[in-house]
Amino acid sequence: MSTDILQSLPGDLRNKLTPLVERAGLPFHASLDCIVADFFEPLVTLHHLGASLHDLTTILNQIGVTTRDGRPITEATLSKSLSRARANSTNSHSSPNGITGGDMGDFVATDTSRHATKVDDLRRAPANGGGQWRDHAAGGDERRFEAVRDDKRHSAAKCGETRQTAALDGKMRRPKALTDETRPEATINGISESAAADHRKPSCLRGAAKEERARNERSKEFEAALIRGAQLNSVMEKNP
């Protein structure tokens, strides 16, 4: 990336995003939902700091995150995915007025006016805070959201991974039935998903970016050799 974009970010944000980059060692074709669910907060924070949806799309594409079928991520897919992740993080409880997360609007709805009209009780919470709103919500709102325990949240990551595993098995199972301990590791042609993931990891994440940068920077010895070579070519042209 990513390195250029990452380095240009403020320190705390960079620290938040660094695991995202490292985590791209996740199955390379891990669904966008998994990525978004796991790193929802950093992405939202980045968005709040002024990164547009376009910027987030660029970052995700640069670190090699694709949609489940391998296509590059677009702003539309990212927006939908963030909305889904947000919905999944709030669906497991009854929200005020019976409004579920799915009604919270698109991720792009930083437009708080729209949000406020739809979800009046949440008007004091940041429009796109997602998991952060408990920190920011005031008064009675806070109590309502404290009721959402992490372990009761319906994780989009688990959901996505489980569906993937089920699909590989040729069966459809209830997503929540599997945990990290019980989930069988998916295999493709007998190769474990984790081994395949390492193979599929973009080379920029395997340290090759550093090598590539080194290759692109001409060393003094290299420059000197090229100058000598050009001089030799010149001499040979005049005296073949």
Add this chain to the structure above:
Amino acid sequence: MKGDRESPLQTNPDITQYIEIVGERGRIGKSTISNRVRDHLEAAGIHVQVARIENRKASPPARKDDIRVIVDDADQEIVGGVAALFDPVWVALMEMKAARGGALVVDFMAGAELLRTKLHVATSLSDLLASHDILATSLCVTTRDASVMEQALDSLKTTAKIAPSFRRVLAKNEVSGRFSAFSPASEQASLDEQLRTEKGVVELTFPLIQGAAWQLFEPTRIEMRALLETSARDLSAKCSCSELVAAACQTWLAAWWSTTEEELNRVWRFPAAAA
């Protein structure tokens, strides 16, 4: 369209490219040229991976991330036929496109022309690549030997038929002599004329590395770029020769490097050259 194919491609790291290096005869410099293409593109900031189509006897690849496709078992019946052998190449290409673009250079071993034809025909590779917006180039290597030139001409014509979306490049490798010294009535002169008049083909000339420098460096299996970045003193130790000879060979190699850079800029242009 013809104009597009013959004009240099402005290098852009975000573009995904498939580049096949072909040549029916062995020892004509395919691997040297594929390595040089890789170095050329990498110097322009493009992520490059090389896939080597070879048999088991071939030496291990120079880089760990090189893809090896072993074709000894091509006769065995597998799902997808011989084309399925190239699946790792396709997967790598798709990953490259999804990740950040780049170039995948496929170095076909000698004698693999029939295999390449089967691959193209069975998969409509040209259309497949075009449907993914992947630029494709077929670089055919020839020396001045008449039989090699004849094979190169066949190969170029075949590519035009089976891979219409591919840019075609002819690399004249002067490893066994210059192309400019044919007697007018010779078979080679006739073949050279046919090669030069083949429409839509970009012609590049790769001179011989002078001073027999490659004889010194080849056994070390050190990449060219690394050889040019090493001091003459260190080279002398690695090549078991005097510092004087190491310096001279390095300069000959650098001279070849500069010449081939100019040639390759005619197909893949450096940003500096484009300015």
